[in-house]
C-alpha cells in the first residue's frame with residue numbers, strides 16, 4: 175500500500191536511508207506515516223521500516 179509523500183519532512187522521524195523514495199536531504203522522511211516491523215522483535219536492529227520504497231518506484 176502506498177503512503178502519501180508530503181512536500182515537507184515528517185518531524186517525528188529521522189531516517190538515514192537515502193535510497194528511499196521518501197528520503198529527504200538532512201535525514202528526513204517525507205512519508206505521511208510509516209509502518210515498522212516485525213512484531214516480536216527483541217532489539218532495534220531487528221526492526222525495519224516497511225514503508226521503504228526504492229527511489230524509482232512508480233506511483
Ligand code: SF4
Nearest residue numbers: 189194196197203223
Ligand atoms: S519511508 Fe521509512 S525508509 Fe523511507 S525515508 Fe521514511 S522512514 Fe526512511
